[in-house]
Amino acid sequence: MSLADTTTTETGPKGIGEYLLGHLRTYGLLFALLAIIAFFQIMTGGTLLRPVNITNLLLQNSYIIIMALGMLIVIVSGNIDLSVGSVMGFIGALAAVMIVNMDIPFLLAIVICLVAGGLIGAAQGYWVAYWKIPSFIVTLAGMLVFRGLSLLLLEGQSVGPFPREFQALANGFVTDIFPAGIGQTLAPLFDARQVNVLALSLGVVAATAIVWSGMRNRARNRAYGIVDEPRSFFIARNVIVVGAILFIMFKLSTFRGLPNVLITMGVLTLIYAFLTERTVLGRRIYALGGNQKAAKLSGIKTERLTFLAFVNMGVLAAAAGLVFAARLNTATPKAGFALELDVIAAVFIGGASMSGGVGTIVGAVVGAFLMGVLNNGMSIMGIGIDYQQMIKGLVLLAAVIFDVYNKSKQG
Amino acid sequence: MSALLEMRSITKTFPGVKALDEVNLTVREGEIHALVGENGAGKSTLMKVLSGVYPAGSYEGEIHYAGDLAQFRDIADSERRGIIIIHQELALVPLLSIAENLFLGNEQATRGVIDWQGTFRRTEELLRKVGLREAPTTLVDTLGVGKQQLVEIAKALSKEVRLLILDEPTAALSESDSQALLNLLLELKAQGVTSIIISHKLNEVRRVADTVTVIRDGSTVSTMDARTQKITEDAIVRDMVGRDMAHRYPERERVAGDVLFDVTDWNVFHQEHAERQVIKSASFHVRAGEVVGIAGLMGSGRTELAMSIFGRSYGQKISGTVRIKGQEADVSRVDRAIDAGLAYVTEDRKSLGLILEEPISRNVSLAHLQGVSSRGILDENEETEVSERYRKAMNIRTPSVFQKVMNLSGGNQQKVVLSKWLFAEPEVLILDEPTRGIDVGAKFEIYGIINQLSAMGKGVLMISSEMPELLGMCDRIYVMNEGALVGELTAEEASQERIMSLIVTE
Numbered sequence: 001m002s003l004a005d006t007t008t009t010e011t012g013p014k015g016i017g018e019y020l021l022g023h024l025r026t027y028g029l030l031f032a033l034l035a036i037i038a039f040f041q042i043m044t045g046g047t048l049l050r051p052v053n054i055t056n057l058l059l060q061n062s063y064i065i066i067m068a069l070g071m072l073i074v075i076v077s078g079n080i081d082l083s084v085g086s087v088m089g090f091i092g093a094l095a096a097v098m099i100v101n102m103d104i105p106f107l108l109a110i111v112i113c114l115v116a117g118g119l120i121g122a123a124q125g126y127w128v129a130y131w132k133i134p135s136f137i138v139t140l141a142g143m144l145v146f147r148g149l150s151l152l153l154l155e156g157q158s159v160g161p162f163p164r165e166f167q168a169l170a171n172g173f174v175t176d177i178f179p180a181g182i183g184q185t186l187a188p189l190f191d192a193r194q195v196n197v198l199a200l201s202l203g204v205v206a207a208t209a210i211v212w213s214g215m216r217n218r219a220r221n222r223a224y225g226i227v228d229e230p231r232s233f234f235i236a237r238n239v240i241v242v243g244a245i246l247f248i249m250f251k252l253s254t255f256r257g258l259p260n261v262l263i264t265m266g267v268l269t270l271i272y273a274f275l276t277e278r279t280v281l282g283r284r285i286y287a288l289g290g291n292q293k294a295a296k297l298s299g300i301k302t303e304r305l306t307f308l309a310f311v312n313m314g315v316l317a318a319a320a321g322l323v324f325a326a327r328l329n330t331a332t333p334k335a336g337f338a339l340e341l342d343v344i345a346a347v348f349i350g351g352a353s354m355s356g357g358v359g360t361i362v363g364a365v366v367g368a369f370l371m372g373v374l375n376n377g378m379s380i381m382g383i384g385i386d387y388q389q390m391i392k393g394l395v396l397l398a399a400v401i402f403d404v405y406n407k408s409k410q411g
Numbered sequence: 412m413s414a415l416l417e418m419r420s421i422t423k424t425f426p427g428v429k430a431l432d433e434v435n436l437t438v439r440e441g442e443i444h445a446l447v448g449e450n451g452a453g454k455s456t457l458m459k460v461l462s463g464v465y466p467a468g469s470y471e472g473e474i475h476y477a478g479d480l481a482q483f484r485d486i487a488d489s490e491r492r493g494i495i496i497i498h499q500e501l502a503l504v505p506l507l508s509i510a511e512n513l514f515l516g517n518e519q520a521t522r523g524v525i526d527w528q529g530t531f532r533r534t535e536e537l538l539r540k541v542g543l544r545e546a547p548t549t550l551v552d553t554l555g556v557g558k559q560q561l562v563e564i565a566k567a568l569s570k571e572v573r574l575l576i577l578d579e580p581t582a583a584l585s586e587s588d589s590q591a592l593l594n595l596l597l598e599l600k601a602q603g604v605t606s607i608i609i610s611h612k613l614n615e616v617r618r619v620a621d622t623v624t625v626i627r628d629g630s631t632v633s634t635m636d637a638r639t640q641k642i643t644e645d646a647i648v649r650d651m652v653g654r655d656m657a658h659r660y661p662e663r664e665r666v667a668g669d670v671l672f673d674v675t676d677w678n679v680f681h682q683e684h685a686e687r688q689v690i691k692s693a694s695f696h697v698r699a700g701e702v703v704g705i706a707g708l709m710g711s712g713r714t715e716l717a718m719s720i721f722g723r724s725y726g727q728k729i730s731g732t733v734r735i736k737g738q739e740a741d742v743s744r745v746d747r748a749i750d751a752g753l754a755y756v757t758e759d760r761k762s763l764g765l766i767l768e769e770p771i772s773r774n775v776s777l778a779h780l781q782g783v784s785s786r787g788i789l790d791e792n793e794e795t796e797v798s799e800r801y802r803k804a805m806n807i808r809t810p811s812v813f814q815k816v817m818n819l820s821g822g823n824q825q826k827v828v829l830s831k832w833l834f835a836e837p838e839v840l841i842l843d844e845p846t847r848g849i850d851v852g853a854k855f856e857i858y859g860i861i862n863q864l865s866a867m868g869k870g871v872l873m874i875s876s877e878m879p880e881l882l883g884m885c886d887r888i889y890v891m892n893e894g895a896l897v898g899e900l901t902a903e904e905a906s907q908e909r910i911m912s913l914i915v916t917e
């Protein structure tokens with residue numbers, strides 16, 4: 001699932017410069033992420049990419065990324081959801097009340113929470129889809145309602161702690177399935193005390209899969225005469241992506257291994273990327289956002305699709321709420337406050353269009369990581385929250401200006 | 412009569428293209444000058460040069476206007492000299508009143524405070540001049556396109572216009588509104604206003620124009636003067652396309668098979684006003700291989716009829732039966748109507764037919780994604796092949812099927828819409844104004860496609876405001892007026908006069 005695969009392909013071999021110009025957005029985002037990582041790696045004296053910090057970075061941003069997947073779909077379909085932060089907080093509160101106060105088994109509680117998220121999404125999506133109430137209004141109302149409901153549910157108190165099994169949702173690590181002996185044998189090679197073989201091998205598998213599917217796609221496109229990317233770009237892009245994956249997995253393997261959340265995030269990202277790019281359902285969502293009336297007159301059930309986009313968003317917001325509560329090990333009335341804005345910002349930095357019909361899952365995830373690295377890097381450097389906010393705001397503005405400028409230049 | 416405007420050897424180049432090549436245009440004081448040519452011939456570019464959208468210095472050649480060499484820096488500059496363009500897409504603010512629109516940017520105010528009384532008085536004067544009987548406080552939103560066009564003209568008059576340029580003013584107007592507008596032009600001419608009118612409707616050109624200039628591929632082909640020679644439509648068309656078009660409508664073997672599509676007692680009520688009946692017990696049929704026309708004025712309910720049948724996309728309290736191949740068909744939703752074998756090619760391709768931001772390939776597959784997928788998973792290579800096939804068959808002029816649809820010309824866009832519906836493999840195609848706003852060459856190609864459909868045994872129902880087109884293409888024509896089908900004519904019986912008389916006698 002590589003970045004450049006998500007953009008429209010063009011025919012004919014073209015000059016490298018021209019190609020780069022046409023795909024400035026995709027590569028620009030990737031380069032921006034790399035540049036920011038390099039910048040903070042230097043500025044923090046190497047702290048940014050230490051195994052413990054990489055793990056932290058993944059945990060910190062997991063709930064943003066999980067919600068960004070749903071938000072991308074909502075935004076591509078031509079809507080917006082302002083309520084996700086509140087819904088996330090509300091679900092965390094619901095989980096806490098059920099598990100901590102009522103002693104409901106945590107697995108059952110998780111299921112109930114996900115269903116509740118879906119119902120919340122349905123309740124909002126119903127008005128947007130079938131009554132044509134602007135989503136901005138409906139979800140603004142939802143934001144207030146669910147913020148209030150969390151307060152009510154928690155009676156203004158923090159509720160916790162959760163049982164260990166529940167906490168593992170966010171803070172747990174996948175147990176190494178390989179015998180400990182292998183890891184110990186390998187450890188000196190990496191100059192580490194221990195090595196998580198599962199993480200290493202998964203990294204190798206993922207890297208191989210990406211290269212293999214990239215080459216297969218390229219070969220097939222060539223057969224159809226639609227080779228777009230110059231060979232040098234294809235190689236460079238794959239080297240960077242594979243390098244990054246192997247690097248991260250290697251770093252993780254020398255710490256505590258694979259966080260549970262990374263697996264959840266990775267699997268969800270793959271599923272949603274596939275859904276949006278390769279399925280009829282995904283295609284219809286883009287059509288709906290691109291031109292609702294034309295989509296409807298082409299036989300697409302636009303109302304139902306809008307409704308489902310919100311239901312999906314609700315379920316993902318609930319999932320994020322569970323991860324967030326598990327990570328903090330407590331549910332607080334403040335949980336998720338203003339988080340919807342980070343999620344929306346990630347999606348727009350990732351290249352989605354405010355008017356719908358444009359945007360990619362991979363872009364949204366990269367956008368979320370870009371914001372995450374910014375947050376994390378600035379925090380390590382000890383930059384105050386005041387400057388952090390301003391810098392994040394300007395990055396969002398710059399990304400969207402870049403988009404609009406790019407588009408006007410293409411005409 | 413002296414020349415008000417003389418454009419001498421205007422050449423305008425864009426990177427890689429010569430849009431205008433030594434174009435000459437002379438407009439005499441007080442005449443109506445028609446500028447005709449195929450889409451992309453360079454008419455709009457020429458008018459943009461004239462009005463200062465492309466400022467002096469960005470083109471070669473000279474513009475002489477009212478006696479001196481004009482070098483306009485921008486639109487405001489040319490407007491000050493009395494040159495005013497009314498674009499095809501109207502530039503009115505829908506939720507402001509007529510008066511507010513007329514004086515937008517030119518408010519009747521002292522020190523920023525608007526003099527409403529003066530504004531209304533002047534508005535009334537201007538509205539009287541253009542023959543529009545509406546209160547100055549009426550919201551533009553509530554006016555039809557024809558009346559909005561008049562407001563635009565009134566706005567031009569408020570600016571002391573000397574040279575009025577109208578870009579396809581009647582493209583969206585009904586027959587009677589068009590007539591009213593043309594009459595107004597003649598009246599303004601009598602008052603001394605010179606105008607340039609860009610139009611595809613040659614009968615209108617012939618009716619009002621004193622001089623006709625034909626532009627083809629960025630050059631002036633001919634200038635005809637109605638006072639010294641008789642201007643015929645054939646002569647204009649010949650100059651426009653650069654060849655003799657003996658047959659504006661391609662020949663077709665006419666064989667009508669069994670009844671394919673049969674609608675009986677169709678009733679529809681207005682989308683918002685439930686008490687207003689828009690379609691009144693319409694019954695009609697189309698045979699296999701037949702091309703059937705629906706004639707009628709704009710607003711007679713033709714589009715409403717088609718859209719209400721196609722998945723209830725218009726109206727409420729719909730009743731009546733639809734049969735396809737003798738079987739009663741479920742057309743209660745668009746996807747069901749498509750499954751039943753119907754396709755509806757909209758009159759408004761940009762806002763209802765296409766996803767402009769997406770490439771041709773994705774637009775072609777949109778109504779029949781099952782055809783390029785299995786178990787819900789898309790096969791993009793199959794999609795590319797399919798759209799490539801239609802690109803060739805339809806002669807869509809584009810470097811690749813990955814081109815965004817918004818970069819195509821109107822004619823090519825229309826071919827993409829047709830491709831989309833052909834790929835859905837319908838039995839019956841309803842074509843709503845299939846050639847609106849596209850040039851003569853592309854029209855001919857679309858007629859060819861319609862004939863091919865008929866040869867394949869499909870049924871074609873064709874809605875059109877251009878009567879010659881219906882007469883040239885159809886085997887049978889239904890005449891529609893005020894929501895009812897008021898007559899049916901065979902190709903042999905039909906004539907413009909017969910159709911008009913059916914409309915007016917009802």
